[in-house]
Amino acid sequence: MQSKFIEGFAFAIAMAAALFANVIIASCGGASSSSSSPGPPAITSQPQNQTVTAPASATFSVTATGSAPLNYQWKKDGNVIPGATSATYTTPATSMTDDGAKFIAVVSNSAGSTTTAAAVLTVSTSSGSGPISLSTTGGDRQTAVVMTAFPSLLQVTAKDSSGDPAPNESVTFTAPSSGASASFANGSQSLTATTNASGVATSTALTANSTAGSYMVTATVSGSTVSTTFNLTNVLSSGGSGIPEFSHVFIVVEENHSFSDVIGNASMPYLNSLASANSLATQYYADAHPSLPNYFELTVGEGTSITGTLGDSYNGTVSQDNVVRALAAAGKSWKSYAESLPAIGYLGGDSGPYLRRHNPVVYFSDVQQSSTQSNNVVPFSQLATDIANSSLPDYAFIAPNANDDAHDCPVGLSTCTDDQKLAAADQWLSANIDPLLSSAAFKNSLLIIVFDEAEDTDATHGGGHVPAILVSPLAKQGYQSTTLYQHESVLRLMMEALSVPDLPGSAASAPDMTEFFQ
Numbered sequence: 001m002q003s004k005f006i007e008g009f010a011f012a013i014a015m016a017a018a019l020f021a022n023v024i025i026a027s028c029g030g031a032s033s034s035s036s037s038p039g040p041p042a043i044t045s046q047p048q049n050q051t052v053t054a055p056a057s058a059t060f061s062v063t064a065t066g067s068a069p070l071n072y073q074w075k076k077d078g079n080v081i082p083g084a085t086s087a088t089y090t091t092p093a094t095s096m097t098d099d100g101a102k103f104i105a106v107v108s109n110s111a112g113s114t115t116t117a118a119a120v121l122t123v124s125t126s127s128g129s130g131p132i133s134l135s136t137t138g139g140d141r142q143t144a145v146v147m148t149a150f151p152s153l154l155q156v157t158a159k160d161s162s163g164d165p166a167p168n169e170s171v172t173f174t175a176p177s178s179g180a181s182a183s184f185a186n187g188s189q190s191l192t193a194t195t196n197a198s199g200v201a202t203s204t205a206l207t208a209n210s211t212a213g214s215y216m217v218t219a220t221v222s223g224s225t226v227s228t229t230f231n232l233t234n235v236l237s238s239g240g241s242g243i244p245e246f247s248h249v250f251i252v253v254e255e256n257h258s259f260s261d262v263i264g265n266a267s268m269p270y271l272n273s274l275a276s277a278n279s280l281a282t283q284y285y286a287d288a289h290p291s292l293p294n295y296f297e298l299t300v301g302e303g304t305s306i307t308g309t310l311g312d313s314y315n316g317t318v319s320q321d322n323v324v325r326a327l328a329a330a331g332k333s334w335k336s337y338a339e340s341l342p343a344i345g346y347l348g349g350d351s352g353p354y355l356r357r358h359n360p361v362v363y364f365s366d367v368q369q370s371s372t373q374s375n376n377v378v379p380f381s382q383l384a385t386d387i388a389n390s391s392l393p394d395y396a397f398i399a400p401n402a403n404d405d406a407h408d409c410p411v412g413l414s415t416c417t418d419d420q421k422l423a424a425a426d427q428w429l430s431a432n433i434d435p436l437l438s439s440a441a442f443k444n445s446l447l448i449i450v451f452d453e454a455e456d457t458d459a460t461h462g463g464g465h466v467p468a469i470l471v472s473p474l475a476k477q478g479y480q481s482t483t484l485y486q487h488e489s490v491l492r493l494m495m496e497a498l499s500v501p502d503l504p505g506s507a508a509s510a511p512d513m514t515e516f517f518q
Helices: 001-027 269-276 291-299 304-313 321-328 384-389 418-432 440-444 487-497
Strands: 043-046 050-053 060-062 063-066 071-076 088-090 104-111 112-115 118-122 131-138 141-144 155-159 168-173 182-184 190-194 200-202 206-208 213-221 227-235 248-254 280-281 335-339 375-381 393-397 447-451 466-473 478-483
Touching: 060 063, 118 168, 131 213, 131 227, 141 206, 155 291, 190 200, 206 227, 248 487, 269 418, 291 304, 291 487, 321 335, 321 393, 321 487, 335 384, 440 447, 447 487
Parallel strands: 050 118, 141 227, 248 393, 248 447, 280 478, 335 375, 335 393
Antiparallel strands: 043 063, 060 088, 071 104, 104 112, 104 118, 131 155, 155 200, 168 190, 168 213, 182 206, 213 227, 280 466, 447 466
């Protein structure tokens, strides 16, 4: 009985040992058939397209499964967004520059990574469209000495189609890449700024480069065709007068027509194109009738006090201070280019269409008593030679002959209308002055075209209402002044433009013409 009990107990122990051995073997053989290796994350909910009204933010989210930990990285248009490392990403305040951006999330774990589909962001303004207007509200028409800062920052205002301010718009200011230009505080010719709650975008400080000249800076709204421009000018020196310092100053004097005869007259398309593109003095008046006192006002700063009642018949010698004396004292060169002048240094009377009274320097004692100075009186044809040889003087008085300055009928006509006279003068300017304006020397030069007097029936302010046009890369473009000026102001301007300290006669007290350059 006892032996059977012992045998049964031994059998039970053996069976238990076998069962334990089988469990150990199964464990050592690996995972059960129902287990699997960890894999990369699986996207169960893709980020969705979002539409917001600027400047509202947009939120994107993704849901994924997989072995922890799961890591997230959001990207905008393929670029990593720093700090965007959770399952949800909220953008900063949006602007129209964000419209159409694509956002994706890369989800990863130790086994790999999975990228979501792209979600598109649509951004609109409160009116449902981008800004439809961009206006210049500060910094236009400025002048700065080369390599110095402009006095004002550039400023634009963007508005939407409802006329409301368009905030958070990206505005790019762009200056020319070559020639006269300027750079922003970042050292570049381009700067991007964002409009504030009032729709205003403002540039950083702007510094003129080393090249003198006028140019435009363009402001453009990103993602839009909307733009506006700023007209800026770099000058070599202000000379302390507010007038740029020019390399050359030229004056052309036309004859005997009023402002209303000339400005807007279809017979003078070239001159009117210059007036439209450059600066026009709309309240400019001659000093007297007839012609000669006006020519003296332009060069001596005195007129009828010299000619008295003789007018154009005056044949004396002018000993008063004058433009030639002032230029010589300042070490400046000059020439008088007179069409149909018989010879270099000719100081005599009328010769064919050459009229002595239209060439005032020949009356000056400074010229009559010096062969050096008289040799600066030259035929007009010399101008083309001097342009070609880069030998233009600092100051030039240009006198077309009587057939070409609107005084007489054009060549070939014994009688003609005023419009025919003006058409001939316009054609002469186009043929003879346009090459000067196109020359390299004119880059830092000033040309003034003025009529000596109006018709005798207009004696307003002495000599009637006449046009005066200032042409220069450094003058305001498309500008019209309403300030009252007369010939002595032009004399002052020409001297100050060359940094000549002597302002002959009434030029010293005449209104300055700085407004045309600021």
